[in-house]
């Protein structure tokens with residue numbers, strides 16, 4: 001069965017919030033597309049030295065090295081196939097993204113389009129914080145893989 005991202009009924013396709021505006025949102029929009037490289041080292045260069053990253057149902061990573069290591073660890077068990085950012089908005093360097101990420105679990109080969117609310121803080125052209133909120137149980141059941149060990 002082929003899994004893909006389908007724009008939800010609540011997608012405000014023609015609205016200004018469906019496109020990035022300003023340097024911070026442009027940076028986050030491009031970063032979300034860069035995720036599909038699944039290249040932890042390359043993605044790590046987007047972060048400040050003091051950055052944090054957390055998939056909210058899981059523990060956080062603090063510092064660019066730990067952020068890069070967490071991404072590298074994720075990419076041993078999953079691939080980010082596609083990212084659709086349906087809505088993006090921001091104020092004072094805090095960027096909110098309403099997305100669906102198409103994720104494939106490497107051990108099972110199963111995929112899921114996972115709804116995610118992402119919060120990204122940007123300073124001087126670097127990401128200082130990235131927090132993704134999603135239903136981990138929905139992910140684990142869909143791809144038949146646990147991320148909690």
Ligand SMILES: CCCCCCC(N)=O
Nearest residue numbers: 055074080101116132139
């Ligand atoms: C469910 C695992 C976490 C997802 C990691 C990368 C992403 N935010 O798409």
